[in-house]
Amino acid sequence: VLADGRILNLNSDKPNRKDNTGYALHHMFIGSEGTLGIVTKVALACPQLPSSRHAALVACEDWSAVRSTLSEAKKILGETLSAFEFMDEAVLEVMPAKKRMLSGKHAFFLLIECQGSHEQHDAEKMEAFLEVCMDNSHVVDGVLSQDLQQVHDMWELRESLNPTIKALGYNYKYDVSLPLDEYYQVAMDMRERLRDHGFADDAQVMSWGHVIDGNLHLNIITTDNHEEDLELTKCIEPFIFETVVIRGGSISAEHGIGQSKNKYLPMAKDPSTLALMHSMKGLFDPHGILNPAKYLPHEGENS
Numbered sequence: 001v002l003a004d005g006r007i008l009n010l011n012s013d014k015p016n017r018k019d020n021t022g023y024a025l026h027h028m029f030i031g032s033e034g035t036l037g038i039v040t041k042v043a044l045a046c047p048q049l050p051s052s053r054h055a056a057l058v059a060c061e062d063w064s065a066v067r068s069t070l071s072e073a074k075k076i077l078g079e080t081l082s083a084f085e086f087m088d089e090a091v092l093e094v095m096p097a098k099k100r101m102l103s104g105k106h107a108f109f110l111l112i113e114c115q116g117s118h119e120q121h122d123a124e125k126m127e128a129f130l131e132v133c134m135d136n137s138h139v140v141d142g143v144l145s146q147d148l149q150q151v152h153d154m155w156e157l158r159e160s161l162n163p164t165i166k167a168l169g170y171n172y173k174y175d176v177s178l179p180l181d182e183y184y185q186v187a188m189d190m191r192e193r194l195r196d197h198g199f200a201d202d203a204q205v206m207s208w209g210h211v212i213d214g215n216l217h218l219n220i221i222t223t224d225n226h227e228e229d230l231e232l233t234k235c236i237e238p239f240i241f242e243t244v245v246i247r248g249g250s251i252s253a254e255h256g257i258g259q260s261k262n263k264y265l266p267m268a269k270d271p272s273t274l275a276l277m278h279s280m281k282g283l284f285d286p287h288g289i290l291n292p293a294k295y296l297p298h299e300g301e302n303s
Contacts (some may be wrong), residue, residue: 003285008037015043028280033256034291036284050115052122055083055151056130059106059141063184066108068138070180070211073112076129080114080122084212085158087111088187091206091219095164099157101143108184110211111158113151123169161208161303166219170228172203173222174240178249187218189243190236194220197235215253241267257295266299 001007006180010026011019029037060066073081080100087109092100102109112129116122133139145151152275165171178186194200202222209216220236222229241251242262251268252261266274277296281288 001040003037003287003290007040012041012043015045024193028260033258033295035281035295036290038290050082050117052116052119053148053151053197054109054114054123054126055113055145055154056126056142057101057154057157058112058130058133058139059102059104060108060110060138061140062107064141065138066110066184066211067180068136069110069133072133072136072138076132076281077112077114077125080125081112081115082115083113083210084210085111085208086211086216087158087161087208088184088206090204090207091161091165094168094206095157095160099153099160101154101157102141104141106140111154113154128229149170158208161206165206165219169222169225172228172233172236174218175253175255176216176218176240176249176251177214177215177253178244178247180211182247182249183209183211183214183216185247186216186243186249188239190218190220190240193235193239199232199235202229203232213253238264238267259294262295262297 008025010029029039058069060069070084073084089105089107092109093105114122114126123206130139130142130144134142145154176186184207187205191205193199194203194205202225203220204223206219206221207216218240220232222232241261244251245267251264257265269277274297281296284290
């Protein structure tokens with residue numbers, strides 16, 4: 001639905017996978033956070049549930065080992081690889097011991113899952129993958145799921161990260177994406193930044209994310225302090241966004257821009273691109289009634 005009330009039918013009633021009849025307008029509306037129009041009807045493709053699921057929780061000692069493990073996963077697990085989740089030591093340390101499943105201190109932890117259609121074959125591939133990674137010392141510790149309940153337990157650990165750290169104190173949350181060779185360097189940069197500005201004792205950096213997509217969820221937590229510290233915010237921003245851009249990443253991976261990041265959009269987009277975006281906004285919503293003051297930077301902030 002457009003700002004003037006017109007309704008566009010973008011083939012939701014006949015959702016063909018291939019349709020090159022004109023501009024792919026639906027993608028523009030999906031990515032506009034309600035600033036160009038309101039989506040009122042969608043068609044979803046619902047794949048069948050896999051008949052086979054296997055998961056492993058493993059530990060690595062450095063980022064090079066994480067990248068090597070991902071390379072082996074793509075090579076050995078192939079099309080069955082469905083998840084490659086990353087968690088750092090800082091966030092695992094605050095999780096209840098009964099949920100961790102692995103003992104000992106390690107730099108990085110990975111939740112790796114494969115989904116397929118042949119139980120025995122998929123299990124053998126996962127076992128072969130772990131054997132190669134441990135023989136090469138990419139993985140120094142690990143546990144392989146023995147049944148579906150253990151798969152769920154591993155995912156419960158991963159999904160518990162956010163609510164657990166939320167209860168610790170105020171969370172400064174950043175959803176970014178980066179090239180794999182720069183992926184964790186941003187967290188290290190932030191720790192150094194906090195030390196240099198006297199916040200090392202007050203704030204902890206904890207990270208997790210979707211490594212396959214280069215998506216990092218970086219969190220700074222002030223334990224036992226549930227109120228925002230404006231001086232700490234100034235220390236974090238815009239430094240975090242500048243660092244991500246310098247390292248070839250995106251300041252918003254999957255959580256959107258909204259009204260908290262729109263002023264930083266000129267870091268990520270060149271003036272010509274921003275000007276075109278503003279032109280599109282003016283064309284679809286000339287009176288600015290759709291989700292006002294969101295997504296695009298205000299006029300005058302385009303440089």
